[in-house]
Amino acid sequence: xxxxxxxxxxxxxxxxxxxxxxxxxxxxxxxxxxxxxxxxxxxxxxxxxxxxxxxxxxxxxxxxxxxxxxxxxxxxxxxxxxxxxxxxxxxxxxxxxxxxxxxxxxxxxxxxxxxxxxxxxxxxxxxxxxxxxxxxxxxxxxxxxxxxxxxxxxxxxxxxxxxxxxxxxxxxxxxx
Amino acid sequence: xxxxxxxxxxxxxxxxxxxxxxxxxxxxxxxxxxxxxxxxxxxxxxxxxxxxxxxxxxxxxxxxxxxxxxxxxxxxxxxxxxxxxxxxxxxxxxxxxxxxxxxxxxxxxxxxxxxxxxxxxxxxxxxxxxxxxxxxxxxxxxxxxxxxxxxxxxxxxxxxxxxxxxxxxxxxxxxxxxxxxxxxxxxxxxxxxxxxxxxxxxxxxxxxxxxxxxxxxxxxxxxxxxxxxxxxxxxxxxxxxxxxxxxxxxxxxxxxxxxxxxxxxxxxxxxxxxxxxxxxxxxxxxxxxxxxxxxxxxxxxxxxxxxxxxxxxxxxxxxxxxxxxxxxxxxxxxxxxxxxxxxxxxxxxxxxxxxxxxxxxxxxxxxxxxxxxxxxxxxxxxxxxxxxxxxxxxxxxxxxxxxxxxxxxxxxxxxxxxxxxxxxxxxxxxxxxxxxxxxxxxxxxxxxxxxxxxxxxxxxxxxxxxxxxxxxxxxxxxxxxxxxxxxxxxxxxxxxxxxxxxxxxxxxxxxxxxxxxxxxxxxxxxxxxxxxxxxxxxxxxxxxxxxxxxxxxxxxxxxxxxxxxxxxxxxx
Numbered sequence: 212x213x214x215x216x217x218x219x220x221x222x223x224x225x226x227x228x229x230x231x232x233x234x235x236x237x238x239x240x241x242x243x244x245x246x247x248x249x250x251x252x253x254x255x256x257x258x259x260x261x262x263x264x265x266x267x268x269x270x271x272x273x274x275x276x277x278x279x280x281x282x283x284x285x286x287x288x289x290x291x292x293x294x295x296x297x298x299x300x301x302x303x304x305x306x307x308x309x310x311x312x313x314x315x316x317x318x319x320x321x322x323x324x325x326x327x328x329x330x331x332x333x334x335x336x337x338x339x340x341x342x343x344x345x346x347x348x349x350x351x352x353x354x355x356x357x358x359x360x361x362x363x364x365x366x367x368x369x370x371x372x373x374x375x376x377x378x379x380x381x382x383x384x385x386x387x
Numbered sequence: 388x389x390x391x392x393x394x395x396x397x398x399x400x401x402x403x404x405x406x407x408x409x410x411x412x413x414x415x416x417x418x419x420x421x422x423x424x425x426x427x428x429x430x431x432x433x434x435x436x437x438x439x440x441x442x443x444x445x446x447x448x449x450x451x452x453x454x455x456x457x458x459x460x461x462x463x464x465x466x467x468x469x470x471x472x473x474x475x476x477x478x479x480x481x482x483x484x485x486x487x488x489x490x491x492x493x494x495x496x497x498x499x500x501x502x503x504x505x506x507x508x509x510x511x512x513x514x515x516x517x518x519x520x521x522x523x524x525x526x527x528x529x530x531x532x533x534x535x536x537x538x539x540x541x542x543x544x545x546x547x548x549x550x551x552x553x554x555x556x557x558x559x560x561x562x563x564x565x566x567x568x569x570x571x572x573x574x575x576x577x578x579x580x581x582x583x584x585x586x587x588x589x590x591x592x593x594x595x596x597x598x599x600x601x602x603x604x605x606x607x608x609x610x611x612x613x614x615x616x617x618x619x620x621x622x623x624x625x626x627x628x629x630x631x632x633x634x635x636x637x638x639x640x641x642x643x644x645x646x647x648x649x650x651x652x653x654x655x656x657x658x659x660x661x662x663x664x665x666x667x668x669x670x671x672x673x674x675x676x677x678x679x680x681x682x683x684x685x686x687x688x689x690x691x692x693x694x695x696x697x698x699x700x701x702x703x704x705x706x707x708x709x710x711x712x713x714x715x716x717x718x719x720x721x722x723x724x725x726x727x728x729x730x731x732x733x734x735x736x737x738x739x740x741x742x743x744x745x746x747x748x749x750x751x752x753x754x755x756x757x758x759x760x761x762x763x764x765x766x767x768x769x770x771x772x773x774x775x776x777x778x779x780x781x782x783x784x785x786x787x788x789x790x791x792x793x794x795x796x797x798x799x800x801x802x803x804x805x806x807x808x809x810x811x812x813x814x815x816x817x818x819x820x821x822x823x824x825x826x827x828x829x830x831x832x833x834x835x836x837x838x839x840x841x842x843x844x845x846x847x848x849x850x851x852x853x854x855x856x857x858x859x860x861x862x863x864x865x866x867x868x869x870x871x872x873x874x875x876x877x878x879x880x881x882x883x884x885x886x887x888x889x890x891x892x893x894x895x896x897x898x899x900x901x902x903x904x905x906x907x908x909x910x911x912x913x914x915x916x917x918x919x920x921x922x923x924x925x926x927x928x929x930x931x932x933x934x935x936x937x938x939x940x941x942x943x944x945x946x947x948x949x950x951x952x953x954x955x956x957x958x959x
Contacts, residue, residue: 285461287762289762292521297682
């Protein structure tokens with residue numbers, strides 16, 4: 212029993228690599244094609260050009276740049292809450308690095324470091340204890356804050372740039 | 388008929404708690420009906436449109452606990468438009484008006500407004516428990532009203548809801564006098580939380596047994612909270628991220644050792660794997676572990692964790708555990724009863740890390756397994772047949788092959804035989820979800836063998852009306868049938884229209900049923916609502932009856948067409 216699949220474009224010659232139950236060279240049955248033609252599904256994501264409600268992405272397509280696999284609405288059957296939560300988490304961790312400028316009082320050149328490399332560490336701040344310098348950062352509101360006060364994730368999301376201040380200037384920002 | 392005074396019968400009925408049994412008891416005779424209805428305190432309504440709130444109050448005046456379900460199941464997967472219905476407010480309004488002594492409200496897939504929460508909080512003096520699952524329409528303002536006004540609140544359980552977070556200090560609205568909390572589940576909240584208010588709330592709740600935090604609660608706050616609640620039985624962590632060399636982390640390690648009662652663990656949406664050793668000491672007591680929102684725990688960290696959990700009865704994980712990892716589960720978790728494996732990449736087809744191998748290993752190693760939800764890359768008939776032999780206890784079997792029409796990759800055959808083996812072997816099967824390439828044959832098997840089946844989910848399956856007919860004719864206990872993208876049409880739909888009054892509901896989308904077929908079904912059937920969801924104005928009343936219907940949802944009801952149906956929903 213074959214299920215119809217309609218392909219988005221002919222250039223990839225998907226038909227040649229299609230997995231079917233029929234003998235090679237046999238035609239696809241028409242009955243399901245008429246069904247899917249009538250149902251010009253508005254639900255398919257913009258990427259798909261096909262009329263079918265399913266785009267069969269077989270395993271053998273992995274070597275070619277996959278055509279935008281049509282996302283069938285509601286498949287796989289996962290609650291939207293779960294999908295959204297995991298997708299948001301993925302976007303966060305997939306970020307291409309979070310580079311911020313670092314300036315140090317007295318040094319002529321600035322540096323850039325990737326905050327994402329330091330996944331959960333505030334330990335770099337410990338290194339400043341006892342020295343005359345204190346690490347500070349400018350947050351989204353434009354205020355200068357002492358590094359280490361807020362949870363790491365909050366810090367990552369609000370830090371625009373770092374400045375390693377001379378201790379004397381940093382006193383006003385709170386306990387070092 | 389009665390040899391005993393009513394009070395004695397009522398006392399006996401007090402021992403009958405299941406809804407099904409109470410319903411059965413009420414059918415015996417008029418006298419029993421009356422006694423039962425006057426003493427029923429817990430009412431379950433599987434479809435909020437099957438009856439009106441006034442009808443419920445009239446029949447069960449002593450009602451204290453109500454469970455209500457709204458939208459059809461496929462609404463979870465975006466198949467039902469947002470404003471389809473399932474609105475709570477009229478229920479609260481009616482109950483408040485009639486001075487029902489409501490104490491517990493459990494809702495699933497309903498639209499809950501802040502107004503309804505506020506009205507609820509002010510109308511029921513003894514209100515104790517609010518459980519919201521997959522609901523929407525409310526914000527933290529509504530929660531603030533519940534916190535402020537429900538003086539004897541025991542349970543506030545928010546599961547997977549879409550909550551608009553106004554970041555107000557709603558937690559601070561719990562008065563100092565509120566000391567009755569037993570269960571607090573905030574995991575689905577996305578905004579900031581007043582941590583010190585939360586800590587104080589926990590500190591004054593000596594009966595708190597279940598606490599699930601949101602990601603806004605960092606690890607050091609968790610430590611402070613656990614210090615106040617070493618008696619917890621169920622814990623959901625917030626952000627589990629810290630420098631393992633820090634004081635805060637070491638404090639947490641010590642505090643966790645004091646929490647000897649924790650049997651259920653979840654959370655870890657944000658996690659630093661190096662911090663996981665803090666929880667190893669409590670793993671050996673765990674009976675329930677939910678890591679399905681913890682994509683940051685994988686590989687060896689995940690395996691190490693699981694190897695500590697020998698008493699697990701319930702495990703929810705992501706498919707990044709892989710077949711090998713499932714093998715470890717099979718050899719470690721001999722008490723396992725329920726397993727759910729979710730895809731870590733919800734949009735990816737062909738990226739799932741588990742196959743039939745993992746499932747076979749589990750079935751061989753976990754003899755007590757009876758509930759399964761399994762998202763996988765592929766499945767074979769041979770594997771399903773083996774699983775059926777190993778585990779004949781399944782009551783729930785839900786298999787989702789990520790590519791919905793994939794045949795057995797070894798034989799290229801449909802999966803009819805495999806699922807056939809499952810239904811034949813598992814005589815107590817109540818819920819079944821199918822996927823993969825399937826012909827009418829699988830439905831023949833289901834109709835023949837699945838005698839206890841109550842809920843069946845079908846997608847992209849079958850060849851002809853015969854398939855659906857096998858199911859409708861064979862499954863005598865069928866209550867919910869949901870079908871999408873399958874070639875079932877009017878013939879099947881109309882063969883036995885009386886059947887639908889024995890069921891809760893039928894959903895059919897992207898099938899072959901026509902407008903005419905639906906109209907015929909709806910004719911002369913006052914006990915059924917046949918709703919067409921007409922998105923994008925595909926159909927209008929002048930449409931040809933032969934036109935196919937995109938989405939049809941029908942359900943039995945005592946109250947006729949609903950009055951709150953939006954424009955795009957037609958009740959025929």
